[in-house]
Amino acid sequence: MPRQPTPKSEATRARILSAALDVFRKRGFAEATMREIAATAGVAVGAAYYYFDSKDAFVMAFYDHAQTEMFPALDRVLTESRTLEQRLRGLIELKFQTFAPNRALMAALSAHIDPGYPLSPFSAATAPIRERDIAFFARAVADSGVRLPPSILPYLPRLLWFYQMGLMLYWVYDRSPRQANTHLLFEKTMRMMLFALKFSGLPLLRPLFRPAGELLKALYGDIRA
Amino acid sequence: MPRQPTPKSEATRARILSAALDVFRKRGFAEATMREIAATAGVAVGAAYYYFDSKDAFVMAFYDHAQTEMFPALDRVLTESRTLEQRLRGLIELKFQTFAPNRALMAALSAHIDPGYPLSPFSAATAPIRERDIAFFARAVADSGVRLPPSILPYLPRLLWFYQMGLMLYWVYDRSPRQANTHLLFEKTMRMMLFALKFSGLPLLRPLFRPAGELLKALYGDIRA
DNA sequence: TTCTTTTTTTGAACATGTTCAAAATTGAAA
DNA sequence: TTTCAATTTTGAACATGTTCAAAAAAAGAA
Numbered sequence: 001m002p003r004q005p006t007p008k009s010e011a012t013r014a015r016i017l018s019a020a021l022d023v024f025r026k027r028g029f030a031e032a033t034m035r036e037i038a039a040t041a042g043v044a045v046g047a048a049y050y051y052f053d054s055k056d057a058f059v060m061a062f063y064d065h066a067q068t069e070m071f072p073a074l075d076r077v078l079t080e081s082r083t084l085e086q087r088l089r090g091l092i093e094l095k096f097q098t099f100a101p102n103r104a105l106m107a108a109l110s111a112h113i114d115p116g117y118p119l120s121p122f123s124a125a126t127a128p129i130r131e132r133d134i135a136f137f138a139r140a141v142a143d144s145g146v147r148l149p150p151s152i153l154p155y156l157p158r159l160l161w162f163y164q165m166g167l168m169l170y171w172v173y174d175r176s177p178r179q180a181n182t183h184l185l186f187e188k189t190m191r192m193m194l195f196a197l198k199f200s201g202l203p204l205l206r207p208l209f210r211p212a213g214e215l216l217k218a219l220y221g222d223i224r225a
Numbered sequence: 226m227p228r229q230p231t232p233k234s235e236a237t238r239a240r241i242l243s244a245a246l247d248v249f250r251k252r253g254f255a256e257a258t259m260r261e262i263a264a265t266a267g268v269a270v271g272a273a274y275y276y277f278d279s280k281d282a283f284v285m286a287f288y289d290h291a292q293t294e295m296f297p298a299l300d301r302v303l304t305e306s307r308t309l310e311q312r313l314r315g316l317i318e319l320k321f322q323t324f325a326p327n328r329a330l331m332a333a334l335s336a337h338i339d340p341g342y343p344l345s346p347f348s349a350a351t352a353p354i355r356e357r358d359i360a361f362f363a364r365a366v367a368d369s370g371v372r373l374p375p376s377i378l379p380y381l382p383r384l385l386w387f388y389q390m391g392l393m394l395y396w397v398y399d400r401s402p403r404q405a406n407t408h409l410l411f412e413k414t415m416r417m418m419l420f421a422l423k424f425s426g427l428p429l430l431r432p433l434f435r436p437a438g439e440l441l442k443a444l445y446g447d448i449r450a
Numbered sequence: 451t452t453c454t455t456t457t458t459t460t461g462a463a464c465a466t467g468t469t470c471a472a473a474a475t476t477g478a479a480a
Numbered sequence: 481t482t483t484c485a486a487t488t489t490t491g492a493a494c495a496t497g498t499t500c501a502a503a504a505a506a507a508g509a510a
Contacts (some may be wrong), residue, residue: 008506009458027482044460055497100510109340114332115398173340181444188440195432207420215413219406233476234488251503259467271470280467 013038013051014042017065020048020058021102029108039076056119059108064129070098078139085194087140088145092164096179107172121165134161146201151213154223161217163193238276241266242290245273246327248446254284254333262375281344289354295323303364310419312365317411321396321404332397338376346390359386373425375439379448384441388418 019041034055040043052058077090100105109119118125138157146158171182174196201206236363244266244300248257259280263270303337324331334344363382373381396407424430 035495045498046461047453047459049498050458094499111336111339113335113338113394113398123260169338173338184440184443188436191436192433199429204424208417211416215409218409258465260465269470271491272489274468275488279500 009051012043012047016043016048016051017061019059020052021062024058024105025102026105028210029105052095056108056112059105060119060126062102062105063109066098066102067129069096070087073098074136078136082144084140084144084146084197085190086112087144087162088190091136091140092167095164095168096182099168103172129159135156137161137164146197148197149209152209152216154202154218155220163189170186172195233277236270237268240263241268241276242283242307243285245277246330247281248326249330251307254330264422281310281333281337284330285344285351287327287330288334289380291323291327292358295319298323299361302383303361305367306444309365309369309371309422312369313385313415316361316365317392320389320393321407328397331393333397335394337395359383361398372424374434374438376439377434380441380445383445388414 016037020032020037023037023040026032027036027065032055034045036050037058038048052061066223073094074091077094078087081087081090109121112120112169113122113150114120115122115124117123120126134157137160140160141153141156146153146156167182167186170185171179200209231337241262245257246264248262248265251259257278258281259270259273260411263273266273277286279290288443298319299316302319303312305314334346338347339345340347340349342348345351346355359382362385365377365385366381371381392407392411395410396404399407399408425434
């Protein structure tokens, strides 16, 4: 890998990544071979490995790139809406739209849940990407007027990120026409979540929120609001 | 594969499977090679493939075997307890105990969420195993006195199975000492779930259970109680 | 320009999951 | 017992992700 990327090497890298995505779209991730990718890019196999650590790394590079591209649009969603519902709908629908052309590719990423695997969305290696993403949900919560017990509120951004990951996971493998099932899942669970949030302050529901707060504290540590 | 398994071929198959599990435990699933497995079983690589379709198939065979072994104990749990809480605790804790010695191996199974992948817990190919498993949760629900809106009750066994799958997934990758985090997750979420079940009939909570019922009906079809 | 160091590129070699044609073995029929 | 088909076993060959020593190209220093 270059220490100080020159425009030339940057271009080669881009060409190889682009070739990889082409081949992935043409053959599917599993069926695509590194040899074909290299040939498409007009380069030797070794060159592909000079710029990318592994075949999986292409997917990560794609994800990283897509996330950066999405930044302005995500930002717009957040500034142009106020309620948590509007913001969540905006964020999540935007992601679906953005990834839609490469939906099948995302499956290659989702395939690794193991936090020990570097490319897993839960690994230490992907922490920067993850935290950057969670920050958007933190902004979605801020000033939105959500009321929640203080034992849970600080964890809400992370929980929402997790919720969205679950949706994406379902979406990636959703074979219903136009992924209608995913949208149904989104719609109904969103409704349920918003209802639950509305009544979260009710003393009656304390037996529900107390263990939740204890659990979050134990798993994620003590986060202040 | 033999049409009518003779005792001899059955023994060879068992020897190879046992060798595979040995090597998996010694090296971990990913690091274990088919060549070493075959060598350990005192057989050529081809023989391993004569009895097992793939390296992954060993894990499935192990799971299948373990599930069968567990049968009587699971049955005992169900007959010897009555409340849903006791039964769920019994079932799930028994599973953890049974799989504990091969916890790392289970990761190889959990790695495939793709329902299109034959060995996925959600694939068509594993439907028999899955349904057999869900049947236990159906028994856990029956006569337990759980009250739930009729739009949801029929789906409860499936939902509980899903809950347990989630727990297992977390458990498989849980690096906390003695998997303490998993047990905490189990404890707290169980408490929350039981509380939610208790008040599920309250008219106040209809906005929570109505969309849930609609969603389940759309995703899983109309199931009668 | 010429020499030296760094970056980039190459492609053969390697490891490993999987396949398959051929050989060996088994079991039953004659 | 001999013969023949089915079952089982073998191990070389194959495909593909990955590595790496060597070659080529580029960048700097003289």
